Amino acid sequence: MVKKPGFDNEKYLGLQAKAIIKRAKQFNNKLYLEFGGKIIFDYHASRVLPGFNPNVKMRLLQQLKDEADIILCIYAGDIERRKMRADFGITYDVDALKLIDDLGRWGIGVSAVVITRFENQPAAKIFKNKLQRRNINVYTHSFTKGYPTDVDMIVSDEGYGANSYIPTSKPLVVVTGPGPGSGKLATCLSQLYHDYRKGIRGGYAKFETFPIWNIPIKHPANIAYEAATADIRDFNLIDPFHLEAHKKTAINYNRDVEAFPLLRRILEKITGAESIYKSPTDMGVNCAGFGIVNDEAVKEASKQEIIRRYFRYRCEYIMGVVDKDTVQRIELIMEELNLQPTDRKVVLLAQKAANEAMESNKGNEGIFCGAAIELASGEIVTGKNSHLMHATASLVFNAIKKLAEIPDKIHLLSPMIIESIGRLKTNISGTENVSLDLEEALIALSISATTNPAAQLAMEKLKELQNCEVHTTHIPTPGDEAGLRRLGVNLTSEPNFSSKSLFIV
Numbered sequence: 369m370v371k372k373p374g375f376d377n378e379k380y381l382g383l384q385a386k387a388i389i390k391r392a393k394q395f396n397n398k399l400y401l402e403f404g405g406k407i408i409f410d411y412h413a414s415r416v417l418p419g420f421n422p423n424v425k426m427r428l429l430q431q432l433k434d435e436a437d438i439i440l441c442i443y444a445g446d447i448e449r450r451k452m453r454a455d456f457g458i459t460y461d462v463d464a465l466k467l468i469d470d471l472g473r474w475g476i477g478v479s480a481v482v483i484t485r486f487e488n489q490p491a492a493k494i495f496k497n498k499l500q501r502r503n504i505n506v507y508t509h510s511f512t513k514g515y516p517t518d519v520d521m522i523v524s525d526e527g528y529g530a531n532s533y534i535p536t537s538k539p540l541v542v543v544t545g546p547g548p549g550s551g552k553l554a555t556c557l558s559q560l561y562h563d564y565r566k567g568i569r570g571g572y573a574k575f576e577t578f579p580i581w582n583i584p585i586k587h588p589a590n591i592a593y594e595a596a597t598a599d600i601r602d603f604n605l606i607d608p609f610h611l612e613a614h615k616k617t618a619i620n621y622n623r624d625v626e627a628f629p630l631l632r633r634i635l636e637k638i639t640g641a642e643s644i645y646k647s648p649t650d651m652g653v654n655c656a657g658f659g660i661v662n663d664e665a666v667k668e669a670s671k672q673e674i675i676r677r678y679f680r681y682r683c684e685y686i687m688g689v690v691d692k693d694t695v696q697r698i699e700l701i702m703e704e705l706n707l708q709p710t711d712r713k714v715v716l717l718a719q720k721a722a723n724e725a726m727e728s729n730k731g732n733e734g735i736f737c738g739a740a741i742e743l744a745s746g747e748i749v750t751g752k753n754s755h756l757m758h759a760t761a762s763l764v765f766n767a768i769k770k771l772a773e774i775p776d777k778i779h780l781l782s783p784m785i786i787e788s789i790g791r792l793k794t795n796i797s798g799t800e801n802v803s804l805d806l807e808e809a810l811i812a813l814s815i816s817a818t819t820n821p822a823a824q825l826a827m828e829k830l831k832e833l834q835n836c837e838v839h840t841t842h843i844p845t846p847g848d849e850a851g852l853r854r855l856g857v858n859l860t861s862e863p864n865f866s867s868k869s870l871f872i873v
Contacts, residue, residue: 372665373419380659381424385431387653388540388575392435394644395571397539398563400556401653404576407544408470409456413577415676415858416592417660418669426474429542437479437536438471440464441545441552444483444492444508453546457853460546461495467546468504480505480534484551487511507532512554516630523637528554528561548600553631560638571644572635574624574651579604581618581649582657588670589660590619591701595677597621598697599690613646624648671705672837675712678702679860683843686863712860714740714839717748719862721759722841725752735842737866739763741857742837743771753803756786758866760840760848761809764833764855771829772822780823781809781816806844806851833857842866 392399405413407425414422421427429436446460453463468478481499483492486508499506509531514521521527534555541559543552556572563570578593579585590604607620609628628648635643645651660666681698684690702708710716722738729736737759740750749770751763765780774780789812790802804812810830817824834856842864844852852859 372662374662374665374669375417375419375659376661377419377421377424377659379661380420380655381428381431383655383658384428384575384653387655388428388432388573389435391571391573391653392539396569398541398568398570399539400541400543400559400570400572402552402556402572402574403542403544404552404574405578407467410577412592412596412673413656415673416578416589416666416670417656418665419661420659426470426476429471429476430474432540432542433476435538436540436542437538438476439480439482439534439536439541439543439555440467440478441482441484441543441550441555442495443545443547443550444486444489446547446550447483447492447495448489450491451547457849460550461491463546467544478504479536480507482507482509482534482551482555484509484554485511505534507534509551509555509558512558515554519630519633519637523561523634528558528638529565531558531562533562534559548597557634557638560635564638564640569639572651573653575653577654577656579619579621580657580660581607581620581652581654583619583660585619588667588674588705591705592670592673592677593621595674595698595701598677598681598701599684599694601693601697607647607649610647610649613650618647618649620648624651671707672712674698674701674705675707675709676858676860678707678709679712679839679862682863683861686865687843712837712839714742714748714837715860717750718839718841721750721752725754725759735864735866735868737840737842739838739840741767741833743767744832744836755803757809758803758805758845758848759842760838760844760852761804761806763838764806764830764851765809765813765826767833767836768826768829771832772825774822774826778822780820780826781812782820785812785816805847807847810851810854830855 408423410422410425414420442460442464451460453460471478481504483496486492496506512522513527543556545552560570560572579590583590585604585606594603602621602623604619604621605625607618607625610616610618625648632643632645678698681690681694685695718738718740721740722736725736725738737753738750739759740748741763742748749767751759751766753759789804789808793802813823813827817827836857838852838857838859840861843861843866845866
């Protein structure tokens with residue numbers, strides 16, 4: 369079933385570029401733009417706003433690249449504790465390296481990397497050395513002295529003045545970084561402080577996609593933002609400063625509203641003049657709401673994203689990543705919108721596949737897993753684990769055979785190939801489980817395709833699985849998760865382990 373488009377990328381792109389340029393002109397063509405959210409591969413936005421190109425913000429930067437310098441911030445503590453970006457399964461420091469490469473592929477260079485709240489943490493020092501030895505400009509900023517209570521100390525040579533100044537030459541300076549708390553705001557304000565000391569009268573603005581300020585607070589797209597940030601306790605509220613100043617309702621989130629009085633005082637202290645901003649919403653240059661062209665499609669897509677988050681947090685809880693409060697918060701959000709886990713179509717059929725595996729293996733020990741995928745046509749295909757393949761591998765093979773119209777009785781992998789891989793895993797790797805995970809199965813499929821026309825035909829259908837909905841009854845093993853991520857599916861899982869072993873490869 370083709371998803372109804374709910375968002376117009378071109379309209380959004382035009383409005384957003386104009387809004388940023390207009391704001392820069394308000395500040396004598398020197399604007400520090402705090403770039404929130406994901407600068408590239410914004411899959412949350414593309415799931416919530418069907419039709420939103422996950423790389424549309426990169427297209428925006430590409431339009432503005434002749435006018436913009438890019439500064440990338442990363443919090444030293446995130447490097448030290450190896451914080452993960454869940455959608456890619458990589459740490460924040462690796463994500464920063466990836467972002468530099470991705471920007472380069474779009475023809476956009478990074479002027480500097482700033483390691484924020486740097487206290488000579490060993491991992492952060494290694495990261496700094498790695499970048500500098502690749503000829504990338506790296507600066508370190510320590511915790512701002514006096515923050516958050518002593519504005520006079522913050523806006524002084526001992527506060528922002530203690531940070532190294534990053535030279536920029538273009539009217540727009542985009543300050544971005546992986547995840548919340550990366551130090552983007554502090555970097556913008558530190559730069560402003562130095563600029564004003566040099567007689568450069570610039571300004572600050574914020575670009576954030578969610579929450580969408582000009583749609584209702586209880587709109588599912590805004591509630592989906594609360595679901596996405598349940599682990600850091602963000603919640604939406606009507607911006608009281610905006611309501612008081614402009615007599616208009618605007619939606620913002622708790623951290624921005626709470627920080628606004630302090631931020632306004634800091635800006636006024638730096639500039640020596642009254643701030644033009646009367647509310648945190650005023651600071652934004654966010655046009656996502658104007659790109660919505662089918663509200664019903666956005667509402668339905670947002671509800672499905674909330675259900676995905678529900679499954680994700682339940683899995684992360686049993687893996688020890690999030691606490692019980694996070695799970696309870698997402699459960700309350702589900703109740704608020706009267707959503708059930710089974711409102712996700714693939715859930716019941718994945719559970720049915722697992723039950724069928726259990727029934728056909730009565731008397732055998734083991735954990736029986738099921739998986740289901742909804743194809744673009746709306747048809748749902750299932751898979752289950754066996755002594756030959758994991759459930760996800762079985763699922764993907766069944767799906768591509770269906771798409772290629774290959775009869776079920778035709779094998780994509782010969783038994784000899786599977787047995788040979790099994791011997792390798794047992795005799796060389798010392799693995800007890802010889803069943804192929806998805807990553808192993810896809811490699812075997814690519815080898816088989818050189819001599820098997822059916823395998824070649826099926827393999828060509830893999831790209832059609834991108835953005836399809838997948839559900840598994842158990843948390844995927846690393847090889848299954850890596851394979852599903854490469855296929856670009858939208859995955860959810862039940863909070864069950866696929867093995868009784870604590871160490872799973």
